[in-house]
Amino acid sequence: MYKINENYLKLPGSYLFATTGRKIREFAEANPDKKVISLGIGDVTLPLAPVVIDTLHSAVDEMGKAETFKGYAPDLGYEFLRQAIADNDYKARGADISIDEIFISDGAKSDSGNIGDIFDRDNKIAVCDPVYPVYVDTNAMAGRTGVYLEEQQKWSNVVYMPCTAENGFAPEIPEEEPDIIYLCFPNNPTGSTIKKKELQAWVDHALKTGAVIIYDAAYEAYISEEDVPHTIYECQGAKACAIELKSFSKNAGFTGTRLGYAVVPKELKCNGVSLNSLWARRHGTKFNGAPYIIQKAGAAVYTPEGREQTMNQVNYYMENARIIREGLREAGYTVSGGVNAPYIWLQTPDKMTSWEFFDHLLEKANVAGTPGSGFGPSGEGYFRLTAFGSYENTLEAVERIRKM
Amino acid sequence: MYKINENYLKLPGSYLFATTGRKIREFAEANPDKKVISLGIGDVTLPLAPVVIDTLHSAVDEMGKAETFKGYAPDLGYEFLRQAIADNDYKARGADISIDEIFISDGAKSDSGNIGDIFDRDNKIAVCDPVYPVYVDTNAMAGRTGVYLEEQQKWSNVVYMPCTAENGFAPEIPEEEPDIIYLCFPNNPTGSTIKKKELQAWVDHALKTGAVIIYDAAYEAYISEEDVPHTIYECQGAKACAIELKSFSKNAGFTGTRLGYAVVPKELKCNGVSLNSLWARRHGTKFNGAPYIIQKAGAAVYTPEGREQTMNQVNYYMENARIIREGLREAGYTVSGGVNAPYIWLQTPDKMTSWEFFDHLLEKANVAGTPGSGFGPSGEGYFRLTAFGSYENTLEAVERIRKM
Numbered sequence: 001m002y003k004i005n006e007n008y009l010k011l012p013g014s015y016l017f018a019t020t021g022r023k024i025r026e027f028a029e030a031n032p033d034k035k036v037i038s039l040g041i042g043d044v045t046l047p048l049a050p051v052v053i054d055t056l057h058s059a060v061d062e063m064g065k066a067e068t069f070k071g072y073a074p075d076l077g078y079e080f081l082r083q084a085i086a087d088n089d090y091k092a093r094g095a096d097i098s099i100d101e102i103f104i105s106d107g108a109k110s111d112s113g114n115i116g117d118i119f120d121r122d123n124k125i126a127v128c129d130p131v132y133p134v135y136v137d138t139n140a141m142a143g144r145t146g147v148y149l150e151e152q153q154k155w156s157n158v159v160y161m162p163c164t165a166e167n168g169f170a171p172e173i174p175e176e177e178p179d180i181i182y183l184c185f186p187n188n189p190t191g192s193t194i195k196k197k198e199l200q201a202w203v204d205h206a207l208k209t210g211a212v213i214i215y216d217a218a219y220e221a222y223i224s225e226e227d228v229p230h231t232i233y234e235c236q237g238a239k240a241c242a243i244e245l246k247s248f249s250k251n252a253g254f255t256g257t258r259l260g261y262a263v264v265p266k267e268l269k270c271n272g273v274s275l276n277s278l279w280a281r282r283h284g285t286k287f288n289g290a291p292y293i294i295q296k297a298g299a300a301v302y303t304p305e306g307r308e309q310t311m312n313q314v315n316y317y318m319e320n321a322r323i324i325r326e327g328l329r330e331a332g333y334t335v336s337g338g339v340n341a342p343y344i345w346l347q348t349p350d351k352m353t354s355w356e357f358f359d360h361l362l363e364k365a366n367v368a369g370t371p372g373s374g375f376g377p378s379g380e381g382y383f384r385l386t387a388f389g390s391y392e393n394t395l396e397a398v399e400r401i402r403k404m
Numbered sequence: 405m406y407k408i409n410e411n412y413l414k415l416p417g418s419y420l421f422a423t424t425g426r427k428i429r430e431f432a433e434a435n436p437d438k439k440v441i442s443l444g445i446g447d448v449t450l451p452l453a454p455v456v457i458d459t460l461h462s463a464v465d466e467m468g469k470a471e472t473f474k475g476y477a478p479d480l481g482y483e484f485l486r487q488a489i490a491d492n493d494y495k496a497r498g499a500d501i502s503i504d505e506i507f508i509s510d511g512a513k514s515d516s517g518n519i520g521d522i523f524d525r526d527n528k529i530a531v532c533d534p535v536y537p538v539y540v541d542t543n544a545m546a547g548r549t550g551v552y553l554e555e556q557q558k559w560s561n562v563v564y565m566p567c568t569a570e571n572g573f574a575p576e577i578p579e580e581e582p583d584i585i586y587l588c589f590p591n592n593p594t595g596s597t598i599k600k601k602e603l604q605a606w607v608d609h610a611l612k613t614g615a616v617i618i619y620d621a622a623y624e625a626y627i628s629e630e631d632v633p634h635t636i637y638e639c640q641g642a643k644a645c646a647i648e649l650k651s652f653s654k655n656a657g658f659t660g661t662r663l664g665y666a667v668v669p670k671e672l673k674c675n676g677v678s679l680n681s682l683w684a685r686r687h688g689t690k691f692n693g694a695p696y697i698i699q700k701a702g703a704a705v706y707t708p709e710g711r712e713q714t715m716n717q718v719n720y721y722m723e724n725a726r727i728i729r730e731g732l733r734e735a736g737y738t739v740s741g742g743v744n745a746p747y748i749w750l751q752t753p754d755k756m757t758s759w760e761f762f763d764h765l766l767e768k769a770n771v772a773g774t775p776g777s778g779f780g781p782s783g784e785g786y787f788r789l790t791a792f793g794s795y796e797n798t799l800e801a802v803e804r805i806r807k808m
Binding site: 001002003004005006008009011015041043044045046047048050053056057060061063064065066069070071072073106107109110113114117118119120121122123134137138141179180209210211212253255256257258270271273275278281282284285286287288289290291292293294390 | 470
């Protein structure tokens with residue numbers, strides 16, 4: 001008799017956004033006259049940039065002619081895209097990443113889940129708290145996280161690094177020595193980030209203790225302040241201890257178009273074994289590449305028009321972020337984030353729990369957000385609003401909250 | 405110090421097609437005057453069908469307008485595609501599969517690798533020998549296959565089911581009782597298949613012994629004979645013991661466009677635990693859907709024009725298969741396959757090993773194929789040719805082999 005992976009049975013309840021989605025649906029059905037504005041899930045709303053659309057059309061035409069048709073892609077992804085990434089995302093930032101250290105994927109969610117494959121089950125992970133649920137859930141599926149302690153809402157074998165108002169939402173280096181450290185800056189869900197000097201301290205710590213850092217830089221395009229690292233490879237020694245994950249979802253609106261990449265430097269070795277070769281093997285065996293037309297679209301993002309057009313989209317969302325941040329602050333809320341990230345993190349008023357505030361906001365203002373506690377126990381008492389809505393909806397949502 | 409997944413280090417050498425690719429490249433470089441025809445890797449050559457191209461263009465236009473732009477897709481995939489699959493691939497075949505048993509993916513290679521995630525490490529797998537390398541390699545990565553025995557070219561903890569001329573290239577039910585049985589019909593690499601009654605025997609065996617069947621039906625569109633099952637769910641009881649994987653790569657030329665799906669029936673349970681829920685959890689946590697425009701293109705394959713146009717492509721390749729099969733038979737080769745599959749499986753002449761024949765064919769006829777031994781020890785003495793080349797190249801290749 002075959003046996004299932006019992007680790008799946010240890011996973012608590014349903015996915016956060018399934019629950020918020022259900023609650024919003026139920027409210028909308030019970031109140032058909034009310035128009036609910038969602039500043040909840042981190043999904044973009046602006047259409048793809050014109051140059052991306054044009055490039056998709058011409059790539060589609062290529063697929064329609066025998067002479068230009070493309071079958072299986074090269075294992076690591078097309079060189080035209082990897083070269084554009086190496087030049088723009090790394091060389092231009094002073095980081096020397098070669099094209100055979102870049103692996104094109106269908107998105108950072110897949111990569112952040114799949115990267116665990118190349119590590120032993122016997123590794124202790126550390127995560128920020130609150131945190132993007134995928135890191136923890138995928139490690140739970142792999143059997144690395146111990147048992148789930150219902151009351152504490154924590155896994156027994158995970159190092160949680162609280163990010164709260166007390167430490168400016170920046171994790172502190174833990175006393176325990178975890179093996180795999182997940183960092184995401186600018187951060188989802190808090191919208192905060194750290195300076196280069198602080199990230200260098202993490203790199204130094206990883207090198208000293210023999211840890212590997214999984215660095216999720218999905219929100220890099222939203223960085224507006226000086227001295228905030230755009231890639232972990234701006235830090236000295238990072239190539240020997242860090243894997244970086246990037247996405248086209250938030251900088252170019254590819255949430256429904258699917259493209260991302262992982263950087264696994266050749267210097268990154270565990271007892272002499274190159275993680276670059278392990279990931280290459282995993283990539284070549286369990287994946288067959290992102291579609292040609294999508295890889296072409298990704299390369300268009302790096303053209304001068306692509307950079308301008310996608311930057312305009314980022315600016316549009318960041319104007320929304322400013323409206324939410326300032327509007328809520330004026331209304332008396334304690335607010336952070338929204339400067340280097342499209343997320344605003346607010347403290348719930350009147351000692352409400354995150355879920356109480358979710359219901360309150362939905363009922364009184366017909367605005368949906370995401371309860372902070374859904375991202376981890378230290379998110380309790382916090383609430384996430386996203387800047388990915390339309391300008392008009394964002395203005396109206398803030399107006400409604402102010403009047404609440 | 406973090407630890408890597410040591411199972412990766414047990415994997416033998418490099419991927420089969422990396423080696424054939426290198427050998428072909430080296431030959432071409434040393435013989436610039438010779439035109440090498442590749443009937444090796446199973447990659448299609450015809451451009452995407454006109455209706456697929458038109459649909460891609462209109463879906464791209466949707467992504468360029470705010471009103472029709474699509475962000476994150478539904479977890480299981482768009483209903484328009486899952487409904488088309490349920491109606492055409494199942495209901496029309498008398499198999500009752502509901503749309504929430506269908507999970508859209510980026511291809512059958514990903515699915516056949518990832519499906520292992522929901523099973524315990526402690527399961528014994530059975531595979532046909534020869535076999536598509538991904539099944540074994542991904543199980544090796546998960547630590548299920550024991551150690552690799554270099555001399556026998558086998559893993560110590562895998563049940564190999566030889567498929568040779570002696571048994572008509574149809575695996576026999578093994579004496580051992582494996583937990584997870586991989587079956588692929590029509591078969592890659594042998595091009596053979598089995599009748600419905602024979603597949604029913606596998607289903608009955610799985611039900612009796614508590615095994616689960618991973619059924620790879622990637623080549624279903626090539627079935628030309630009566631009484632060959634198009635889906636395992638034509639067999640009674642299959643919904644309680646089988647997962648089916650399908651691909652758009654071979655029926656519609658999506659090798660570089662990436663789309664597939666897995667069927668995990670709700671009846672499939674292990675001690676009361678639904679595998680459908682486990683896979684839904686895996687799918688929702690480690691994957692973010694195939695691109696909207698590709699899912700639209702997939703649905704176009706099921707329209708009347710799409711069915712006609714893609715069937716024409718299949719017929720084109722099957723005419724190539726006929727040319728290879730009959731041409732080689734006339735030249736004195738012992739040949740099988742090529743009737744219900746785009747693969748021709750031939751016995752190497754003069755007791756040559758598979759790799760000797762590879763070199764021989766490349767040097768004497770400048771034709772590249774794939775050594776049977778690369779697919780497993782029982783593939784030794786066999787050789788695979790694919791029908792995915794152009795008609796003209798296929799004709800010329802056969803002519804060259806006949807003159808050899």
